[in-house]
Amino acid sequence: MIRIIDTHSHLYSDTFAHDQDAVIARAQQVLQAVLLPNIDADSIEVMHALDQKVPGFFFSMMGLHPCHVQENWQEQLAELKTYLDKSPQRYVGIGETGLDLYWDKTTLDRQQQALRVQIQWAKDYQLPIILHARDAIDETTDEIEHLLDEQLSGVFHCFDGTIAQAQRIMSFGSFKIGIGGIVTYRKDVQEVVAQIPLEFLVMETDSPYLPPNPHRKDKPRRNESSYTKYVCQTIAELKGISYDEVAEATNANAMALFPRVAQALQAL
Numbered sequence: 634m635i636r637i638i639d640t641h642s643h644l645y646s647d648t649f650a651h652d653q654d655a656v657i658a659r660a661q662q663v664l665q666a667v668l669l670p671n672i673d674a675d676s677i678e679v680m681h682a683l684d685q686k687v688p689g690f691f692f693s694m695m696g697l698h699p700c701h702v703q704e705n706w707q708e709q710l711a712e713l714k715t716y717l718d719k720s721p722q723r724y725v726g727i728g729e730t731g732l733d734l735y736w737d738k739t740t741l742d743r744q745q746q747a748l749r750v751q752i753q754w755a756k757d758y759q760l761p762i763i764l765h766a767r768d769a770i771d772e773t774t775d776e777i778e779h780l781l782d783e784q785l786s787g788v789f790h791c792f793d794g795t796i797a798q799a800q801r802i803m804s805f806g807s808f809k810i811g812i813g814g815i816v817t818y819r820k821d822v823q824e825v826v827a828q829i830p831l832e833f834l835v836m837e838t839d840s841p842y843l844p845p846n847p848h849r850k851d852k853p854r855r856n857e858s859s860y861t862k863y864v865c866q867t868i869a870e871l872k873g874i875s876y877d878e879v880a881e882a883t884n885a886n887a888m889a890l891f892p893r894v895a896q897a898l899q900a901l
Contacts, residue, residue, distance in 0.1 A: 635880035636665040638887040638894070640757055640857045641729070641763065641790050641811055641837035644677040644691070645669060646857055659689060659859040666885070666894055667691050667858050670729035670763050670790075689897050696728035696751055699744045699765055700736055701873040706747050717758060724739040725893045728763025732776070735768040745776060746837050752780050755787065759790040762787035762874045770794040774801055781805055786890060791815070791839055796825050803833050809886055811837045814845030814856060817867045819836065827871040831882045832871045835890070 639660070644667060644707075660667060669680050669691055678696075683770055684691040697709055707747050712853035717724060730751040731806050732744050755762040764787055766773035777785070792799065802808050810833050816822050826834070838845075844856035845863040869879045888895035 634862075635877045636885070637836060637861055637880045638884050639664055639667045639838050639840075640788060640835045640862045640891075641889050642667050642858045643670070643672070643676075643842075644678065644840055644858055645683045646841050647679075649857070653683075656857050656859070657690075659857065661687075661690065663859045663862050665690075666887075666898060668694060668725060668891065668894065670694045670698075670726070671696050671713070672729060673701040674709055677713075689901055691722060691899070692725045692738065692891070692894050693729050694726035694760075694763060695724045696726075696730040696763065697747055698729050699731050699733040699740075699747070702740060702744050702747045702766060704743075706743055710750055710795055711730040712745060714754070721758055721899055722893070723848060724758075725891045726759065726761045726763050726787070726796050727751050727758065728787075729765050729767070731739070731765035731790075732769035732773045733765060733767045734772065741772075745772075747774055748773075749780070752776070753787065756782070756784040759784065764789050765791070767791070771796050774798065777805065777808070781807075783807075788835060788890065790837060791843070792825075793819065793822050794825070796828050799825055799829050799833075803829070809833055809835045811835050812864060812868065813837045813839050814843045814860065814864060816871075817845035817863050818849065823867070823871055826868060831868075831872065831879065834868065834883055834887065835837065835887045836861050836868070836879075 684693045772854040788811045790811040792810045
C-alpha cells in the first residue's frame with residue numbers, strides 16, 4: 634500500500650510521553666509524513682523536539698489555536714512570530730488557527746482578531762493556513778472569503794459540515810478539506826465526503842483526539858497518526874475506489890498545498 638500523509642497531528646502531546654517511540658514506529662509503517670500544528674507558546678519546544686527527532690518525517694507549523702486565544706493573545710502572537718522571523722524556512726504552514734464556538738462563544742471577537750493576524754502571516758510568509766472551525770464553519774469561511782486573494786491557501790481541518798458549506802470552500806479554489814476519523818462513524822459526514830471531489834481532500838487524524846473506528850472504544854481513548862489508514866480506507870469505500878487511489882490523490886493534494894513538505898520528501 635502507498636504510504637500516506639497525515640496533515641494534522643499533535644503527536645508532541647504529553648498523551649504520547651510514555652510510548653512516543655512506539656507510536657512513531659507504527660506511524661512510519663503507514664505514513665510518509667506527519668504535519669504538526671502548533672497550538673500556543675507552550676507547545677513550541679515539544680513540537681520542535683519531535684520534528685528534530687525524525688527529520689523529514691515530521692513537519693512543524695506555527696499558530697495560535699482559537700481555544701488558546703486568551704486575554705494575552707497579542708503577546709502570545711508576538712512570541713510566536715519571533716519563531717517565524719528567526720527560522721521562516723522551518724515551518725510548512727500557519728496554524729492551527731481559526732474559530733471555535735463550541736467551548737466559548739464569548740471570545741469570538743478576539744478569536745476573529747487573532748485569526749486575521751494569522752491570515753496575514755500566511756500571506757506574508759507564503760504558507761498555507763490550517764483552520765479549526767468547530768461549530769464555526771460559516772464564521773470561519775466568512776473571514777477567509779473577506780480576505781481571500783491569490784496569496785491565500787489552506788485547509789479547513791476536521792470538516793464536519795454540509796455539502797453547501799463544502800461547496801463554498803471549494804469555490805475558493807485554493808483550499809482543501811481535511812477529513813479525519815469522524816468519517817469512519819458519522820453518517821452525515823460520510824454522505825458529504827462521498828460528494829466532495831477527491832481533488833479537494835486531504836487526510837488527517839488530529840491525534841490524540843477523535844479516534845476512528847475501530848479504536849473509539851479503546852482504553853485509554855486515544856487517536857494516533859497510524860490510524861490515518863482507517864480514514865483512507867473509509868474514503869475509498871465511500872467513493873468505490875481503491876485505498877491506493879485515495880492515498881495517491883490525497884498525497885498529491887497535500888504536497889501541492891505544502892510545497893516544503895513535497896521538496897523534503899522528494900529529496901529523500
